[in-house]
Amino acid sequence: MSDYHVLDEATLRQWLASRVSLADRLGGEPGDWRVRDVADGNLNSVFLIDGPAGSLCVKQSLPYVRVAKDDWPLDVERAAFEAAYIRRVAPYVGKLAPALYEFDPVLRTLAMEKLAPHVILRGAFVAGRHFPRVAADIAEYVAQTSVNTSDLAAPFEARAGDLTIFPRNVALQRITIDLVFIDPYKVSARNRILPALEPWAARLREDDEIKRAVAALRLAYLTKAQSLLHGDLHSGSVMATPDDTRVIDGEFAGVGPTGFDVGNFLAHLVIAWFAAPFGPGDAAAFRARLEGDVVAFWRGFRHRFLELALKAEGDGLPTSHFAANDPHRARLLEAYVDDVLRDAVGFLGVELVRRIVGFAQVQDFLSLGDAQTAPKARALSLARALLKEPDAFRDPETLVAALPAHDHAGLDPRATGA
Amino acid sequence: MSDYHVLDEATLRQWLASRVSLADRLGGEPGDWRVRDVADGNLNSVFLIDGPAGSLCVKQSLPYVRVAKDDWPLDVERAAFEAAYIRRVAPYVGKLAPALYEFDPVLRTLAMEKLAPHVILRGAFVAGRHFPRVAADIAEYVAQTSVNTSDLAAPFEARAGDLTIFPRNVALQRITIDLVFIDPYKVSARNRILPALEPWAARLREDDEIKRAVAALRLAYLTKAQSLLHGDLHSGSVMATPDDTRVIDGEFAGVGPTGFDVGNFLAHLVIAWFAAPFGPGDAAAFRARLEGDVVAFWRGFRHRFLELALKAEGDGLPTSHFAANDPHRARLLEAYVDDVLRDAVGFLGVELVRRIVGFAQVQDFLSLGDAQTAPKARALSLARALLKEPDAFRDPETLVAALPAHDHAGLDPRATGA
Numbered sequence: 001m002s003d004y005h006v007l008d009e010a011t012l013r014q015w016l017a018s019r020v021s022l023a024d025r026l027g028g029e030p031g032d033w034r035v036r037d038v039a040d041g042n043l044n045s046v047f048l049i050d051g052p053a054g055s056l057c058v059k060q061s062l063p064y065v066r067v068a069k070d071d072w073p074l075d076v077e078r079a080a081f082e083a084a085y086i087r088r089v090a091p092y093v094g095k096l097a098p099a100l101y102e103f104d105p106v107l108r109t110l111a112m113e114k115l116a117p118h119v120i121l122r123g124a125f126v127a128g129r130h131f132p133r134v135a136a137d138i139a140e141y142v143a144q145t146s147v148n149t150s151d152l153a154a155p156f157e158a159r160a161g162d163l164t165i166f167p168r169n170v171a172l173q174r175i176t177i178d179l180v181f182i183d184p185y186k187v188s189a190r191n192r193i194l195p196a197l198e199p200w201a202a203r204l205r206e207d208d209e210i211k212r213a214v215a216a217l218r219l220a221y222l223t224k225a226q227s228l229l230h231g232d233l234h235s236g237s238v239m240a241t242p243d244d245t246r247v248i249d250g251e252f253a254g255v256g257p258t259g260f261d262v263g264n265f266l267a268h269l270v271i272a273w274f275a276a277p278f279g280p281g282d283a284a285a286f287r288a289r290l291e292g293d294v295v296a297f298w299r300g301f302r303h304r305f306l307e308l309a310l311k312a313e314g315d316g317l318p319t320s321h322f323a324a325n326d327p328h329r330a331r332l333l334e335a336y337v338d339d340v341l342r343d344a345v346g347f348l349g350v351e352l353v354r355r356i357v358g359f360a361q362v363q364d365f366l367s368l369g370d371a372q373t374a375p376k377a378r379a380l381s382l383a384r385a386l387l388k389e390p391d392a393f394r395d396p397e398t399l400v401a402a403l404p405a406h407d408h409a410g411l412d413p414r415a416t417g418a
Numbered sequence: 419m420s421d422y423h424v425l426d427e428a429t430l431r432q433w434l435a436s437r438v439s440l441a442d443r444l445g446g447e448p449g450d451w452r453v454r455d456v457a458d459g460n461l462n463s464v465f466l467i468d469g470p471a472g473s474l475c476v477k478q479s480l481p482y483v484r485v486a487k488d489d490w491p492l493d494v495e496r497a498a499f500e501a502a503y504i505r506r507v508a509p510y511v512g513k514l515a516p517a518l519y520e521f522d523p524v525l526r527t528l529a530m531e532k533l534a535p536h537v538i539l540r541g542a543f544v545a546g547r548h549f550p551r552v553a554a555d556i557a558e559y560v561a562q563t564s565v566n567t568s569d570l571a572a573p574f575e576a577r578a579g580d581l582t583i584f585p586r587n588v589a590l591q592r593i594t595i596d597l598v599f600i601d602p603y604k605v606s607a608r609n610r611i612l613p614a615l616e617p618w619a620a621r622l623r624e625d626d627e628i629k630r631a632v633a634a635l636r637l638a639y640l641t642k643a644q645s646l647l648h649g650d651l652h653s654g655s656v657m658a659t660p661d662d663t664r665v666i667d668g669e670f671a672g673v674g675p676t677g678f679d680v681g682n683f684l685a686h687l688v689i690a691w692f693a694a695p696f697g698p699g700d701a702a703a704f705r706a707r708l709e710g711d712v713v714a715f716w717r718g719f720r721h722r723f724l725e726l727a728l729k730a731e732g733d734g735l736p737t738s739h740f741a742a743n744d745p746h747r748a749r750l751l752e753a754y755v756d757d758v759l760r761d762a763v764g765f766l767g768v769e770l771v772r773r774i775v776g777f778a779q780v781q782d783f784l785s786l787g788d789a790q791t792a793p794k795a796r797a798l799s800l801a802r803a804l805l806k807e808p809d810a811f812r813d814p815e816t817l818v819a820a821l822p823a824h825d826h827a828g829l830d831p832r833a834t835g836a
Contacts, residue, residue, distance in 0.1 A: 151640045156588065156595055159640070163585035163673075167578040177574055177733050186738045208746055211739055215750050219734050222569045222577070225643040255581075315595050316637050320604045321629060328626050332633050 003106045004076060007060050009035050012047055015107065016056070022102060022111050027053025040120075042360075043074065043251070048114055055114040057098065060107060061251075075171035078251040079108035084165055085253035086110075088228060092144040096137055097247050115246055118239035125235055125272040126367050128281030134238065135293035137245035138265055139300030142233070146258040147308040149228035151316030152336070162228050162255050172252045176231065180354045181218040185211065190359040196373045196411050200380045201357045203413040213387040217346045224257035226340070233261045234351075234362070235268040258340045262301060263347025266399075268362070269293050270348065270382065271355060273403060274375040275364040291400045298341070298396035305337045306330070338394075345393045349386035352379050373411070381409030421524045422494060425478050427453050430465055433525065434474070440520060440529050445471025458538075460778075461492065461669070466532055473532040475516070478525060479669075493589035496669040497526035502583055503671035504528075506646060510562040514555055515665050533664055536657035543653055543690040544785050546699030552656065553711035555663035556683055557718030560651070564676040565726040567646035569734030570754070580646050580673050590670045594649065598772045599636040603629065608777040614791045614829050618798045619775045621831040631805040635764045642675035644758070651679045652769075652780075653686040676758045680719060681765025684817075686780070687711050688766065688800065689773060691821060692793040693782040709818045716759070716814035723755045724748070756812075763811045767804035770797050791829070799827030 007015060013030045016022050026033055028051050039046040045060040061079040065072035083103035090097065098113035121134060147153050149162060167173075183190050185205055193201045204210055230237065231252030239246045273290045277283040310330060313319055317336075322329040355362050356376045365372040382403065386393060393399045425433060431448045434440050444451055446469050457464040463478040479497040483490035501521035508515065516531035539552060565571050567580060585591075601608050603623055611619045622628055648655070649670030657664045691708045695701040728748060731737055735754075740747040773780050774794045783790040800821065804811060811817045 151637060156592060156640065160585040160588045160591075164582050167581035170575050170578045173578075174574060182733070182736055182738070186736075205739075211746060212750060215735055215739070219569060219754075222574065222734060223643045225641045315600070316640060317633055318600055318604075320600070321623075321633070328629060332630060336637075 004063075004108060006062060007045060007047075007058075007107065007109065009037070009047075012049075012058060015104070015109070016049065016058075016111075019102060019104075019111070022056060025054045025101065026051025026056060043078070050114075055116070056101070057112045057114040058109060059112065060109040076108040078169065078172050079103070079110060080105055081166060081169040081172070081253050082249070082251040083110055085228070085230070085250035086112075088149065088162065089145045089250075092148045093141050093247070096141045096144075096245060115239050115248075118241050118244065118246060120236055121238040121240050122235040122268070122363055124240065125268075125275075126279065126363050128276070128279050128283075128286050130286060130289040130293075131240040131242055131245070132289075133243065134240050134245050135269075135296035136300045138233075138238065138247070139297045140304055141245075141247050142230075142258075142261050142265070143301050143304035143308055145230070146227040146261065146340075147305055147312060149255075150226055150258065150309075151314045152309045152333070153312035153314045156315045159255075163225065166228065166254045169252070169254055172231070173254050176221070176252060176254075177218070179359050180350055181214065181221060184350075184354045184358045185214055191357055192359060192361060193357045194373055194376065197357060197376060197380070199411060200377060200413050204353060204357065204380070204384070207384070207388075209388045210384065213346060213390070214350060217343070217350055220257045220343055220346075221260060222256075224343070225255045226258045227255070229254055229256045229258070229261050231256070231260070233264045235265075235272065235364075236362075257343050257347075259343025259345075260347050262298075262340065263344035263349075264351050265297060266294060266344060266348045267351035267355070268364075269297070270352065270403070271362060271364045271379060274379040274382075274406075275368060275372075277407075278368045278371040278375055279364075291403070294400050295396040298399075302337050302341065305340070306333055309333045309336070342390060342394075345386055345390045345399075349383045349390075352383035352386075356380055356383075377411055378406045378409045381406040381413075384413070422481075422526060424480060425463060425465075425476075425525065425527065427455070427465075430467075430476060433522070433527070434467065434476075434529075437520060437529070440474060443472045443519065444469025444474060461496075468532075473534070474519070475530045475532040476527060477530065478527040494526040496587060496590050497521070497528060498523055499584060499587040499590070499671050500667070500669040501528055503646070503648070503668035504530075506567065506580065507563045507668075510566045511559050511665070514559045514562075514663060533657045533666075536659050536662065536664060538654055539656040539658050540653040540686070540781055542658065543686075543693075544697065544781050546694070546697050546701075546704050548704060548707040548711075549658040549660055549663070550707075551661065552658050552663050553687075553714035554718045556651075556656065556665070557715045558722055559663075559665050560648075560676075560679050560683070561719050561722035561726055563648070564645040564679065564758075565723055565730060567673075568644055568676065568727075569732045570727045570751070571730035571732045574733045577673075581643065584646065584672045587670070587672055590649070591672050594639070594670060594672075595636070597777050598768055599632065599639060602768075602772045602776045603632055609775055610777060610779060611775045612791055612794065615775065615794060615798070617829060618795060618831050622771060622775065622798070622802070625802070625806075627806045628802065631764060631808070632768060635761070635768055638675045638761055638764075639678060640674075642761070643673045644676045645673070647672055647674045647676070647679050649674070649678070651682045653683075653690065653782075654780075675761050675765075677761025677763075678765050680716075680758065681762035681767075682769050683715060684712060684762060684766045685769035685773070686782075687715070688770065688821070689780060689782045689797060692797045692800075692824075693786060693790075695825075696786045696789040696793055697782075709821070712818050713814040716817075720755055720759065723758075724751055727751045727754070760808060760812075763804055763808045763817075767801045767808075770801035770804075774798055774801075795829055796824045796827045799824040799831075802831070 017030045034050045036048045042065050047058045049056045061076035063076050086100045102111040230250050231254050237249040276286045435448045452468045454466045460483050465476045467474045479494035481494050504518045520529040649672050655667040694704045
């Protein structure tokens with residue numbers, strides 16, 4: 001940490017000026033550069049810089065969780081893992097992620113492509129806005145990253161490289177373990193539970209089937225080392241325009257179960273769906289588009305995963321064990337991806353829970369103010385069904401068809417749902 | 419590799435003399451030390467050194483597989499992983515492993531406790547000799563190492579440490595992937611198949627159910643990161659006296675499915691069982707003792723695993739999710755260990771296969787000369803049943819009871835068995 005310091009506008013200009021390739025990209029003189037502080041997350045500084053010739057986005061890890069400044073110190077090393085993640089997946093995801101121009105390992109600072117006029121997908125959802133390409137693009141992103149960093153495509157030695165790097169990202173993975181898999185299922189001072197939802201929270205802590213399901217998902221997160229995960233793939237980690245989709249914020253990267261990224265993204269489509277009737281605009285039309293996204297994302301992921309894996313050669317399913325055109329390899333790959341999707345249903349469930357009764361909540365609900373209780377209870381009702389009966393959700397159409405029933409869920413968990 | 423050189427007796431004496439703690443342990447002067455070269459494996463030099471005050475075993479990684487000297491170069495770094503493995507499990511296994519006195523990372527050389535009058539368990543088996551403590555001791559060893567390096571007992575951060583170290587042991591884990599999980603199921607120049615067993619080998623390459631089972635086991639080996647494995651826990655990695663048991667040769671160490679070590683050890687009890695009628699001594703009595711070992715090892719492992727895991731606290735099944743005396747945590751642990759044992763049945767099967775039609779074969783059979791065909795065919799018949807119907811072997815009594823039926827298997831795989 002010796003030479004690490006938090007950049008402000010003045011020291012940021014100095015840093016940019018000292019990096020020839022970045023200064024060249026901006027053009028002109030440092031005094032010509034317009035710098036804006038646009039951070040809206042909890043963990044990092046983010047600056048957008050415009051110069052006469054070009055623009056940049058600069059992101060720096062802060063040594064604390066912003067919302068709880070002195071209370072929650074946080075290792076700045078996560079920037080190195082974000083940089084490593086971006087570089088590892090870049091060959092596969094292409095324009096679905098911003099380009100990384102430079103990483104400064106001392107300042108824990110990344111200089112990346114500035115995305116404009118992209119907006120954060122969650123903000124769009126809160127405004128009732130929909131982007132038609134997002135679901136297919138994120139499906140492609142997750143299929144590419146998960147096949148190409150798995151034993152289906154990557155030689156064992158490349159996978160070993162990932163395993164020796166990304167498990168060191170302990171600070172952020174510890175946050176996931178605690179906030180996703182542990183705190184919401186016990187009494188914890190970190191949980192943020194609306195008083196009216198206390199009966200639901202108590203039910204989640206006490207239901208044996210849920211406890212069993214969460215235990216299995218937690219063990220899967222800890223031990224199922226299938227592929228390199230983004231690790232935080234919610235609608236706040238996606239920036240979009242009607243024509244372009246980018247995945248950002250890979251600082252939670254780790255090796256784990258592929259279904260974690262899949263379930264995470266599904267969860268935030270579902271959250272937007274439950275929030276829709278309380279938000280702006282035509283809720284029925286917005287819901288229909290989100291339902292289409294659930295189907296397009298799930299089916300698109302499964303289709304592209306199989307397409308990529310069939311052509312790939314790794315140690316997991318070596319083609320030398322199969323004659324050409326032998327259908328068994330394709331069937332084994334289908335079983336693999338269907339297991340991923342089964343996991344995804346469970347991770348969808350725990351993500352809903354932790355965003356409603358856990359520490360880190362989402363604007364989809366928070367922006368509704370007093371109206372957030374009802375959609376949160378409904379989403380918890382779905383989460384319970386997903387955790388207790390994952391096999392009832394083997395395809396996206398079934399998931400979509402099941403959503404409206406949970407609109408009838410209320411504040412008493414005994415009176416509603418499964 | 420710059421200062422690495424292969425030790426001979428003269429340079430070994432110099433090395434020992436240069437290490438005060440080792441020289442002190444031996445006592446006297448270097449000229450007083452008796453040095454014997456006792457290597458019998460393929461990968462390492464092993465010397466036993468006796469001095470006036472004490473003794474040592476010195477093991478050095480060689481830069482090639484001995485049997486194929488120039489044809490198969492092999493990274494010497496495995497010695498560092500063996501040293502790391504010994505140190506990582508020492509707090510849990512105590513006297514069940516030899517003490518590591520010193521590790522020289524330049525010469526890739528370990529100085530360890532000399533075991534006397536211990537003999538290699540496989541050699542004892544070949545001689546028809548049985549040690550009554552071994553099964554329970556190895557059960558204790560595997561239970562201790564697998565619980566204490568798993569998410570049931572180790573904090574996530576300690577597990578991350580293992581993951582950043584042991585996946586770098588790629589040279590030896592690549593051997594396991596190729597020789598255990600890939601080569602035996604395809605035509606490979608490395609396979610060593612008795613001509614009379616070609617029909618069996620062909621069957622193993624062509625049976626779709628076996629192909630499916632092996633694919634699942636290979637993916638489990640590659641992705642199921644449950645605990646730190648010894649990775650090569652066969653009867654050649656165990657030294658014993660009637661009163662004492664030690665596990666040696668942890669150079670294949672890696673993070674993987676706990677059932678791999680369990681199934682491996684079971685496989686070599688079963689191999690000895692099939693070889694028994696063709697070896698020296700009272701075959702029926704020896705088989706009865708080996709059957710007792712199968713039951714004692716399996717039941718002992720399961721019992722101690724549960725006992726240790728129940729008292730442990732890790733991120734996998736945090737006690738904060740369960741009330742005191744809540745039976746659900748115990749039931750989840752039972753499901754965990756029974757899943758490990760299910761995996762073990764499969765790994766038992768692939769270990770039998772690879773020791774019979776693969777590259778690295780075992781003295782239990784090889785020592786039988788012309789008589790090895792029959793017991794090998796019988797063991798392959800069992801292996802097929804284990805791979806095709808793992809759920810038929812849910813307890814060790816069933817496994818033991820199934821053994822005699824395979825004594826009727828012959829050279830035609832269509833005529834026999836399941």
